[in-house]
Amino acid sequence: xxxxxxxxxxxxxxxxxxxxxxxxxxxxxxxxxxxxxxxxxxxxxxxxxxxxxxxxxxxxxxxxxxxxxxxxxxxxxxxxxxxxxxxxxxxxxxxxxxxxxxxxxxxxxxxxxxxxxxxxxxxxxxxxxxxxxxxxxxxxxxxxxxxxxxxxxxxxxxxxxxxxxxxxxxxxxxxxxxxxxxxxxxxxxxxxxxxxxxxxxxxxxxxxxxxxxxxxxxxxxxxxxxxxxxxxxxxxxxxxxxxxxxxxxxxxxxxxxxxxxxxxxxxxxxxxxxxxxxxxxxxxxxxxxxxxxxxxxxxxxxxxxxxxxxxxxxxxxxxxxxx
Numbered sequence: 001x002x003x004x005x006x007x008x009x010x011x012x013x014x015x016x017x018x019x020x021x022x023x024x025x026x027x028x029x030x031x032x033x034x035x036x037x038x039x040x041x042x043x044x045x046x047x048x049x050x051x052x053x054x055x056x057x058x059x060x061x062x063x064x065x066x067x068x069x070x071x072x073x074x075x076x077x078x079x080x081x082x083x084x085x086x087x088x089x090x091x092x093x094x095x096x097x098x099x100x101x102x103x104x105x106x107x108x109x110x111x112x113x114x115x116x117x118x119x120x121x122x123x124x125x126x127x128x129x130x131x132x133x134x135x136x137x138x139x140x141x142x143x144x145x146x147x148x149x150x151x152x153x154x155x156x157x158x159x160x161x162x163x164x165x166x167x168x169x170x171x172x173x174x175x176x177x178x179x180x181x182x183x184x185x186x187x188x189x190x191x192x193x194x195x196x197x198x199x200x201x202x203x204x205x206x207x208x209x210x211x212x213x214x215x216x217x218x219x220x221x222x223x224x225x226x227x228x229x230x231x232x233x234x235x236x237x238x239x240x241x242x243x244x245x246x247x248x249x250x251x252x253x254x255x256x257x258x259x260x261x262x263x264x265x266x267x268x269x270x271x272x273x274x275x276x277x278x279x280x281x282x283x284x285x286x287x288x289x290x291x292x293x294x295x296x297x298x299x300x301x302x303x304x305x306x307x308x309x310x311x312x313x314x315x316x317x318x319x320x321x322x323x
Contacts, residue, residue: 004041006196009239017121019264021238022274024126033126035143037113037276041197041247042152050153053301054322060291062302062319064108064207064284070215071223072106073254079106104314110250110306111272111279112141114313118273119266125276134311139276141312145305150278152247153198154302154321157186158289160205165189170229172209173221177232177258178202180240190298194244199302202251203285204229211286222254230258233265241267242275250280250317280317288321295323 006026007013015022027034034040066079084097105115113125114133122130125139144150159178162185163170170176183202187194194200206229210218230253231237241249249271250256256279257267271277292298301322306315 004043004196006041006245009242012242018118018123018274019120021242021270023242023276024274027276028126033138034276035113035126035139036147037125037278038245038247039144039147039150039276039278041245042150043197046153046197046247047151050151050301053153053299056295056323058291058295058323060288060321060323062108062283062285062288062321063316064282066100066102066107068211069107071218072103073222073225074105076103076106077101079103102316104307104312104316108282108284108316109280109314110141110248110304110317111268111281112144112306112312112314113139113272113276114141114311116268116272118269119263124273137311140310141306141315142308142310144278145308149306150199150248150302150304152302153195154201154300155187155192155194155198156201156203156285156288156292156298156300157183157190157192158203158292158298159186160203160208161289161293162186162189163205170205172205172229173225173227174229175227175258175260176229178204178230179232180234180236183231183237183240192298196245197247198244200241200244200246200249201280201283201285201288202231202249202253202256203289204231204251204253206230206254207252207282207284207286226260228254228259230255231267233257233261233267235265238265238267238270241271246277248278248280250278250283252283252285254282256281283317283319291321291323297323
């Protein structure tokens with residue numbers, strides 16, 4: 001549990017020119033503007049407490065394979081992997097290299113704080129305007145590496161399993177909303193407690209749908225689609241995420257929140273721009289869900305080592321859950 005105390009939603013201090021709920025300045029220290037947002041909640045005490053989740057030693061990788069991103073959404077490029085045979089180029093050594101080109105938003109990813117600005121003002125976390133962002137490395141994803149990466153306690157809220165138990169039929173390629181009442185009900189059924197500093201993961205069924213459908217259906221619903229399952233973008237969800245004091249949130253959905261988002265409760269606005277909270281998308285939670293079900297516990301130790309890219313926008317999470 002984090003030893004850093006934050007105000008509740010209703011007690012958040014006003015920030016000039018911004019809507020209620022803006023957390024700018026809360027993590028500033030000694031006059032220096034903060035660059036890592038809610039990752040400040042991952043204190044040494046929080047990490048030490050999280051190690052209690054390591055009981056069986058079983059580990060699960062949460063990155064979706066790069067070559068599974070056949071048809072990226074939102075007009076993003078496909079990943080390419082090229083192999084160099086140095087022996088064929090005349091080297092005396094038997095050796096290969098690989099060259100990988102990806103859009104860091106095309107597959108499993110952390111949205112960094114430079115990815116999304118507040119819709120009403122164009123301001124990114126801690127008051128950097130869109131037009132000024134590329135003139136500085138501030139709030140780059142490399143600051144997550146400088147602080148030691150992302151290490152803590154993860155919790156999985158498995159909506160796919162919940163929907164099956166409750167005979168809820170839905171299409172992951174529609175704007176199906178996972179509401180706050182349902183999220184709370186899942187946590188209750190899983191018997192999982194949520195602590196300040198936790199990393200929340202929500203399994204929506206998006207990756208499951210993608211894995212089970214044809215290339216033609218992927219083109220129609222993902223590459224050319226516009227609506228996707230996700231967490232409900234609503235006032236009550238926004239308040240709950242803040243009041244839970246998560247260090248980060250993420251899931252298997254392409255946008256985390258039900259897509260497209262709707263103002264004024266766009267989760268990207270609050271999570272990334274107003275709070276500085278990492279937001280994960282397209283994580284492969286299938287093996288994690290199976291392991292949680294097998295062990296009958298939905299909390300675990302989690303590590304993530306994003307790319308150490310100065311001024312970086314986003315990164316594969318390189319995440320591992322340990323039971």
